[in-house]
Amino acid sequence: MSDLLERLRGRGWRMTAQRRVVAEVLDGEHVHLTADEVHSRAVDRLPEISRATVYNTLGEMVSLGEVVEVSTDRRAKRYDPNAHRPHHHLVCARCGAIRDVHPSGDPLADLPADERFGFTVSDVEVTYRGVCPSCAAAA
């Protein structure tokens, strides 16, 4: 069953075949798919679904707070259904594998007042980079 789909029900969200398929292919743990990856998986279930609809639907899920956008590289944005547990990301520099991580401590607290330049700082995004076990083994 799609947990993401369940969360999207009962929010006045008009249900369509396209939206259901997008929610289903995006569901899971450590899932960080690009819009194109979502589209190609959606096409397997609903061949006529368009790219524009995938973009629109992902954008709405983000607006609803049920999906978060992740930008770990300079390529395509990735979409993450794990929206209710704040977390950061650990990325393999070789193969691009992405894991959700929960650092101890609050990175916001590590930014001293005299390094804030008068800004009201509200958010911080952390990306760890390294080499995953299988890439290390393959070296």
Added chain:
Amino acid sequence: MSDLLERLRGRGWRMTAQRRVVAEVLDGEHVHLTADEVHSRAVDRLPEISRATVYNTLGEMVSLGEVVEVSTDRRAKRYDPNAHRPHHHLVCARCGAIRDVHPSGDPLADLPADERFGFTVSDVEVTYRGVCPSCAAAA
């Protein structure tokens, strides 16, 4: 005098008018220009310089370790001549202003072993977001 240009001399770097102009317009403190911004400033001094050359030159400066790429949003990459002092970035969510910041503590140490999934973690990138003083005043 261009500090960046000085650093680039004596590295076997073939000097051309184009490379000199790119190094000069990119020099300074808290400088985070896009390739297009570098190009349009370079054109003021050397009208026939091409986009491809600006991209090539910036890419080489990055390879030499004298410039770092910064990706604070999903728009264009930004180029930062402050390559010798490791730092992170504080970005205004309204106007895009970027400041170099130096958090206390090591964010790498905040990632427990049981959150590393067997990765060899070598690097971390932190982006703080907030509202700058002049945007707050304008609100």
Added chain:
DNA sequence: TCCTACGATGGACTTTGTCTAAGTCAAGTG
């Protein structure tokens, strides 16, 4: 001064994403 390998150029091409006009349909009403 001459050579030549390296750098510069413009344009085609790719990737990622946005926008629009026109067609389709989910769901509330009676």
Added chain:
DNA sequence: CACTTGACTTAGACAAAGTCCATCGTAGGA
């Protein structure tokens, strides 16, 4: 159920950022 309507979907044009390539030009050494 049929009707209605505004929200949703679609294909394709368009745009921004960046890469690639064939060709031309030149920095700097012989």
